[in-house]
Amino acid sequence: MVIERLEDRNLADIRPLLSPRALKTRLPVSEEVADTVLRARQAIRDAIHGRDRRRLLVIAGPCSIHDPAAALDYAGRLAAAARPWADELIVVMRTYFEKPRTTVGWKGLVNDPHLDGSCDVPAGLELARQLLLEINGLGLPCATEVLDPFTPQFLADLLAWASIGARTIESQTHRQLASGLSMPVGFKNGTSGGLDAARNAIVAARHRHSFLGITVDGASAVVNTKGNPDRHLVLRGGESGPNYSAEDVQRAAALLAGEDLARPVLVDCSHGNSGKDHRRQAGVCREVLKQVRAGSPALLGLMIESNLEPGAQSWKPGAELRYGVSITDACLGFEETADLLAEIAEAVKVS
Numbered sequence: 334m335v336i337e338r339l340e341d342r343n344l345a346d347i348r349p350l351l352s353p354r355a356l357k358t359r360l361p362v363s364e365e366v367a368d369t370v371l372r373a374r375q376a377i378r379d380a381i382h383g384r385d386r387r388r389l390l391v392i393a394g395p396c397s398i399h400d401p402a403a404a405l406d407y408a409g410r411l412a413a414a415a416r417p418w419a420d421e422l423i424v425v426m427r428t429y430f431e432k433p434r435t436t437v438g439w440k441g442l443v444n445d446p447h448l449d450g451s452c453d454v455p456a457g458l459e460l461a462r463q464l465l466l467e468i469n470g471l472g473l474p475c476a477t478e479v480l481d482p483f484t485p486q487f488l489a490d491l492l493a494w495a496s497i498g499a500r501t502i503e504s505q506t507h508r509q510l511a512s513g514l515s516m517p518v519g520f521k522n523g524t525s526g527g528l529d530a531a532r533n534a535i536v537a538a539r540h541r542h543s544f545l546g547i548t549v550d551g552a553s554a555v556v557n558t559k560g561n562p563d564r565h566l567v568l569r570g571g572e573s574g575p576n577y578s579a580e581d582v583q584r585a586a587a588l589l590a591g592e593d594l595a596r597p598v599l600v601d602c603s604h605g606n607s608g609k610d611h612r613r614q615a616g617v618c619r620e621v622l623k624q625v626r627a628g629s630p631a632l633l634g635l636m637i638e639s640n641l642e643p644g645a646q647s648w649k650p651g652a653e654l655r656y657g658v659s660i661t662d663a664c665l666g667f668e669e670t671a672d673l674l675a676e677i678a679e680a681v682k683v684s
Contacts, residue, residue, distance in 0.1 A: 351455060352551030353486040360462045362490060366469040373474030373493035376423045377517045378563050380633055383595025388420070389625065389681055390599060390634030392476050392494065393670055394427030396662035398442050399648075401464045403657045404428070407641050407667065412473040414671040418678035425494050426473050427638070430461045431480035432661060433500045439648055439660065443484060449650045458487050465491035479518075482510050483547055492516050497534060499524045499569060499604075508534045509542040513558030519567040519599055526571025526605060532588050535564045539592070565597045565633055570605020577606050577617055579624050586631035596633040603638040603662065611643060611663035618673055622680040637673065640664040 362370075379385040393411060398404045408426055415424035432441040439445055446457035465475050465488060474493035479485060480501065489495070495514055499521045501507045511518045511534070518538065520531045538561050546556040566585050568576045576585075577600045589597045600606065600621050607613040618635055625632060641657025643666035654660065665673075 350551070351458075352549065353547070354549045354551070356458060356462060356487055357490070357549075360459070360466060362466070363470070366466055366491070369469045369472055369474055370491060370493055373423065373425060374516050377425075377494055380423060381517060381563055381565055381594055381596055386596070386630070387681060387684075388423050389632070389677060390423045390425065390494075391415075391637070391674065391677060392425045392427055392599075392634070393637040393639045393674070394476075395429065395640045396427075396603075396638045396645075396659050396664055397429045397432050398464070399439075399448060399660050400654070400656070401442075401460055403641055404464060405467055406657070407639075408468040408471055408473055410641075410667055410671070412471045414674055415473070418674060421678040421681040422674065423634070424473070424674070425476045426468060427636075428461075428465060428468060428475040428477050428492075430457070430477060430488075431484065433478075433480055433498055435500075441480075443481075448648065448654075458484075462488055462491065479507065479510060479514070482506055485510070485514065486547055486549060489514060489516070494519065496521060496567060499571070502534050503530045505537075506544065508537040509544045509558065511538040511564070512540060512542045512560050513556060514561055517563035517565070518561060519565050521567040521569045521601070522571060522576065524571050524605075526573035526576060528566070528576075528585055528588055531566055535566065535589065535592060538564050562593075564592070565594060565599055567599050567601050567636065568606070569601035569603070569636075570607075572605070575606040575608075575617070577602075577621055579627075579629065582624060582629060582631055596631060598631045599633045599636060601636040603636070609662065611638065611645075611665055614638065614665055615669060615673055619676070622677060625677075625680045625684050628684055635677065637670060638662055638664045639667060639670040641667050643669070 430442045443457040476494040478496045496519045520534045522531045540560045548554045602614040602617040645659045645663035648660040
């Protein structure tokens with residue numbers, strides 16, 4: 334008689350993973366890097382809570398990082414382009430290592446660093462941490478989307494800002510996780526374009542939570558959080574259309590009026606707001622800058638999907654890829670991005 338297995342019926346294998354402490358010991362944080370992270374976190378907090386009502390937060394960088402060498406090349410250029418605008422802008426680089434998929438596809442550098450379906454997660458975590466150390470070492474702070482609830486134990490000490498994405502905004506797991514993160518967190522509106530789920534997530538993340546997680550030594554644990562006061566909304570458009578107009582921003586700010594957030598709205602120039610056409614990001618940005626010049630009090634900043642070269646390319650295991658071109662969402666090229674940084678800074682000067 335064949336007896337069906339009670340558990341692990343659909344598992345191929347379970348592979349041990351090094352502990353967060355082991356990876357951090359191998360790739361430690363220098364005082365210089367820690368200073369970059371902490372200064373950027375505080376600058377973003379000051380902007381969110383109105384202690385800094387002038388500077389805009391600009392989060393720019395690749396939709397996803399698949400080539401660490403190209404990402405570091407981009408980081409060097411972004412750091413140089415941001416330097417003249419330190420009094421007007423808080424520039425943070427998108428360093429997105431995990432990608433949520435609607436069905437299937439490449440899940441990001443942490444999950445599949447070799448781009449071949451081998452899913453060498455230990456190598457992916459090490460690559461991601463090394464790259465974050467190098468980018469922060471340039472004086473350029475980093476941002477990412479938090480997807481897997483275990484990943485922050487390996488990487489979060491190197492992040493100035495994190496986001497909860499449109500596909501996970503209704504997830505209780507991610508709301509609880511955000512409540513314990515040490516950096517400011519942006520919550521994107523859902524893929525439909527509605528704001529209620531994001532508003533609920535922002536409220537939930539302010540409160541204490543208890544949930545299952547891991548310790549720095551990799552042991553299973555119950556995590557108890559204090560709640561995160563440093564939260565804001567990211568308007569990214571959706572199935573219902575774009576949501577970056579002055580009316581949209583005012584509506585979003587009114588929805589968050591009870592959350593003690595002086596500047597609660599950041600506009601994503603990509604995704605639903607650009608109709609997923611990278612060539613329209615600059616137009617979205619310029620429309621938002623009209624609000625900046627008019628003195629809109631609720632605007633925290635802008636997000637731009639940008640890479641060394643414009644557009645996107647298809648990926649499949651073993652394919653030869655063009656340098657500096659996204660393999661997920663299409664991005665602006667760097668030259669146009671640098672020009673936009675200057676335009677954003679000039680708008681801040683006259684606001």
